[in-house]
Amino acid sequence: MNDKTVENDKHGGRGYYTRLSHGGRAGTNVRGFVNVPVHRGSTMLYGSMAERTAASQDRFEQKPHYGTGGSATHWALENVVAEIEGGTRCQIVSTGLAAVTVPLLAYLKAGEHVLMPDSCYGPARSFCDNFLTRMGISTTYYDPTITGAAIAALFQPNTTVLYLESPGSHTFEVQDVPALSAVARGKGAKVLMDNTWGIHHFQPFKHGVDVSIQALTKYVVGHSDVLLGSITVNTREDWERVRATSVILGQYASPDDCWLALRGARTMGVRMERQEKSAVAVAAWLATRPEVKMVLHPALPGTPGHELWKRDFTGACSLFGVVFRDDIARESVHAMANALQLFGKGASWGGFESLALPTGGSVTRTAGSGQFGGEMMRLHVGLEDVDDLKADLEQGLAVLNARR
Numbered sequence: 001m002n003d004k005t006v007e008n009d010k011h012g013g014r015g016y017y018t019r020l021s022h023g024g025r026a027g028t029n030v031r032g033f034v035n036v037p038v039h040r041g042s043t044m045l046y047g048s049m050a051e052r053t054a055a056s057q058d059r060f061e062q063k064p065h066y067g068t069g070g071s072a073t074h075w076a077l078e079n080v081v082a083e084i085e086g087g088t089r090c091q092i093v094s095t096g097l098a099a100v101t102v103p104l105l106a107y108l109k110a111g112e113h114v115l116m117p118d119s120c121y122g123p124a125r126s127f128c129d130n131f132l133t134r135m136g137i138s139t140t141y142y143d144p145t146i147t148g149a150a151i152a153a154l155f156q157p158n159t160t161v162l163y164l165e166s167p168g169s170h171t172f173e174v175q176d177v178p179a180l181s182a183v184a185r186g187k188g189a190k191v192l193m194d195n196t197w198g199i200h201h202f203q204p205f206k207h208g209v210d211v212s213i214q215a216l217t218k219y220v221v222g223h224s225d226v227l228l229g230s231i232t233v234n235t236r237e238d239w240e241r242v243r244a245t246s247v248i249l250g251q252y253a254s255p256d257d258c259w260l261a262l263r264g265a266r267t268m269g270v271r272m273e274r275q276e277k278s279a280v281a282v283a284a285w286l287a288t289r290p291e292v293k294m295v296l297h298p299a300l301p302g303t304p305g306h307e308l309w310k311r312d313f314t315g316a317c318s319l320f321g322v323v324f325r326d327d328i329a330r331e332s333v334h335a336m337a338n339a340l341q342l343f344g345k346g347a348s349w350g351g352f353e354s355l356a357l358p359t360g361g362s363v364t365r366t367a368g369s370g371q372f373g374g375e376m377m378r379l380h381v382g383l384e385d386v387d388d389l390k391a392d393l394e395q396g397l398a399v400l401n402a403r404r
């Protein structure tokens with residue numbers, strides 16, 4: 001944990017764990033039970049035409065309208081996520097990737113330009129390269145460690161969006177969000193940020209971000225069984241823009257999935273606290289291993305980005321990277337991954353179980369960032385015992401060494 005405590009100044013000064021426990025629970029539909037029920041539905045019935053007309057005029061409010069406007073189950077989750085991120089309103093969408101693409105579509109139009117970090121989530125890059133290009137929207141990828149002064153030079157007269165993701169996917173560069181956001185504001189551009197790694201440990205709206213993106217699929221859901229995304233904002237104007245775009249695109253999330261995400265949110269604080277500690281312990285141990293050239297975990301002193309992380313974050317999640325020494329071949333790293341018994345081989349993260357994913361050769365970079373030399377592996381630390389995880393990695397490293 002960082003020395004700082006999680007921000008505590010919203011909602012009557014109640015602590016973060018209290019808010020996770022109580023957020024989104026009030027409402028007339030609860031009928032005495034602790035939890036909001038699952039409301040499934042497409043058609044809404046009205047008592048009169050006047051009632052229906054009034055409902056359609058309130059489509060930005062959390063009121064029954066039609067299924068795509070959400071139900072009490074969706075709104076409860078929206079309210080919890082808005083509290084987690086310190087925003088005022090939140091839109092739930094079908095996946096984390098939809099939470100990336102909907103705001104990009106909300107704020108960009110033909111002829112405009114977006115600045116994307118070289119370390120952005122791969123499918124976000126693919127969306128820019130393969131979809132936004134077809135709409136006449138161009139993208140420049142920038143080194144995520146860029147300074148405010150240097151990003152200013154990359155703005156074009158038609159740049160309307162600065163996109164951030166901090167730390168970056170796979171290479172975990174921490175961005176100077178306040179400095180970059182200040183430049184974007186000065187140029188009249190919107191700041192969109194994928195804040196999935198930071199979750200409650202990074203308060204986007206206090207650092208100049210306009211729109212915060214979360215893959216709720218990760219720690220909020222927490223059990224590797226649901227895909228969901230959220231888009232959180234802090235002004236009425238941004239809310240109307242995001243909400244209208246989401247509705248136009250037909251975005252919707254299953255209320256059953258929202259209910260599971262709500263359940264996950266209640267225990268996220270304690271899960272993450274344990275996972276953070278375990279991940280730092282595993283990362284620190286890996287940093288002492290002779291096979292490891294570098295550990296990419298911003299919460300570990302001496303690693304790249306640590307000072308910025310200490311300044312801006314209150315803690316860390318349990319996803320980090322390992323760079324192996326230059327003489328270790330990809331086949332040896334794959335042999336290690338195959339030998340691991342507790343770390344599953346697979347994508348995604350934030351669940352209760354540990355994962356290991358060799359990423360050599362699969363990470364695209366075009367702005368020259370994230371070049372560390374050796375083969376890489378991304379590790380997600382779950383809720384298992386740290387000693388068992390270390391023992392598993394140790395026997396995996398023995399296999400790696402036998403294949404060198």
Ligand SMILES: Cc1ncc(COP(=O)(O)O)c(C=O)c1O
Pocket residue numbers: 095096097098100121169194196197214215216217227228229348349
């Ligand atoms: C940083 C980041 N953003 C967004 C996403 C997309 O989330 P989802 O898998 O729910 O589409 C992911 C998924 O791995 C991610 O790592």
